[in-house]
Amino acid sequence: MDQFAVKVFVRLRPSVLDPAGEATKSASIKLGAEGIKSLRIGKMIEVKIEGNGENEVREKIDLLCDRLFANTIIEDYEYSLEKL
């Protein structure tokens, strides 16, 4: 069995309003940061997972992302995978 470290990024789709991102952008400007054009907040999920090779692990992660980690009506996901 191989072990992999997976980092999943879940982001709101560009067309979906991100009120938390807007509020944080507003606070960033109040802090004095200049030049912020856009600020959007997502999630990062770290998973350590075992499997027989990268393909099998990718299948498992795809299922997790599609069914649990992200709601694909409003969110997109991508992930990176590193063999340990």
Next chain:
Amino acid sequence: MDNFVVGVVVFPGSNCDRDVSWALEGCLDIRTKYLWHESSDLSDVDAIVLPGGFSYGDYLRCGAIARFSPLINALDEFVTSGKRVLGICNGFQILTESGFLPGVLTANKNLNFICDDVELDIVSSKGGWFNNEDEKKTIKLPIAHGEGRYHCDSDTLKKLVDNELIALRYKNNPNGSAFDIAGITNEKGNVLGLMPHPERACDEAIGGTDGLFTLKSLILK
């Protein structure tokens, strides 16, 4: 309605389960039974309410974890059989996450947790959940949510409109919901999800009785 029993589902973090039970038992004389989320035996209830609250602490997304409970897994057969399911607030979020109703509920546009009474237009009486046969086409119900902004893609919205699946619309949209949507039904009409709380409007002493009709309609066949 002596033998009719409404199951009120209790998740870790539900906090309107007792309110729903009080409204059904105390105001409408309808028997209720609490159903722990790990139970998958729905054989002795005739209708189900998924109450408001914060199931599983709203972790990940509202309703996202509750969707995988044994009870929600058993709900598919219950709904297919035509029995009635009412999802209120967090219950509505669970119904969308689990695919019983289309779309999703996400953070309010203004990021506030909104506690207020809102005026609602009854758009469709599909499933008989609302009384729009007489002159009363607007009702007032309380809302209490931080994540009640209904969102769906344009194809889904068209389908909702064309098939008369939009049950309730806000008169003054408080949260940025698409098309002012406050509640929708499935195509068959036996599943209703709504953000407002009918169980908090069942007695004049607490500010109104506009929620009674919806709760009473749980016993419709």
